Amino acid sequence: AQTVTQSQPEMSVQEAETVTLSCTYDTSENNYYLFWYKQPPSRQMILVIRQEAYKQQNATENRFSVNFQKAAKSFSLKISDSQLGDTAMYFCALNAGNMLTFGGGTRLMVKP
Amino acid sequence: DSGVTQTPKHLITATGQRVTLRCSPRSGDLSVYWYQQSLDQGLQFLIQYYNGEERAKGNILERFSAQQFPDLHSELNLSSLELGDSALYFCASSVAGAFFDEQFFGPGTRLTVL
Numbered sequence: 001a002q003t004v005t006q007s008q009p010e011m012s013v014q015e016a017e018t019v020t021l022s023c024t025y026d027t028s029e030n031n032y033y034l035f036w037y038k039q040p041p042s043r044q045m046i047l048v049i050r051q052e053a054y055k056q057q058n059a060t061e062n063r064f065s066v067n068f069q070k071a072a073k074s075f076s077l078k079i080s081d082s083q084l085g086d087t088a089m090y091f092c093a094l095n096a097g098n099m100l101t102f103g104g105g106t107r108l109m110v111k112p
Numbered sequence: 113d114s115g116v117t118q119t120p121k122h123l124i125t126a127t128g129q130r131v132t133l134r135c136s137p138r139s140g141d142l143s144v145y146w147y148q149q150s151l152d153q154g155l156q157f158l159i160q161y162y163n164g165e166e167r168a169k170g171n172i173l174e175r176f177s178a179q180q181f182p183d184l185h186s187e188l189n190l191s192s193l194e195l196g197d198s199a200l201y202f203c204a205s206s207v208a209g210a211f212f213d214e215q216f217f218g219p220g221t222r223l224t225v226l
Contacts, residue, residue, distance in 0.1 A: 043219070091155060099160065
């Protein structure tokens with residue numbers, strides 16, 4: 001079984017500042033992928049970033065980067081230079097086989 | 113726009129009824145996934161198909177069934193509907209259905225059971 005936990009139900013950040021969203025997971029598999037998905041008010045699910053467990057280097061996509069700590073089973077998302085358009089639900093997800101398992105989500109509000 | 117289409121966008125029905133949700137994957141994608149997003153259960157994986165064959169099953173109720181047709185579109189059938197089935201149902205698709213594939217999500221079908 002695989003589980004994903006997001007311990008921050010809600011967060012807020014001022015525009016242009018940096019925010020970090022936390023995620024922990026559990027799986028018995030050695031190889032797996034971790035993902036962060038964004039769900040804006042439109043409800044569309046959009047992939048933000050992904051990380052392969054075998055890669056030590058943290059993934060980066062423009063203003064989005066992750067801190068992947070495999071031993072601690074931690075996968076946090078850092079958003080730099082936050083923009084109003086970053087306001088959304090953010091879901092951490094794990095795929096160690098055939099299914100994506102999602103965390104409960106963190107609602108992020110970017111304030112002007 | 114992810115390239116995944118879902119119809120209808122909204123569906124309102126009564127308890128005990130049966131509905132069918134339809135999904136067309138991105139061009140070239142062979143695998144289709146169905147997810148349910150509800151307030152109390154969060155986002156849950158229901159079922160995956162690859163090139164017409166069932167590949168993985170998650171928390172899908174026996175009242176629910178799905179299939180993927182030769183043209184690769186998929187349908188999710190929900191029967192004997194209950195109030196608790198009200199949710200947003202997402203379809204996603206990926207190239208090969210591998211665990212490392214990016215899954216592209218459709219806009220969802222919002223089901224309301226009255």
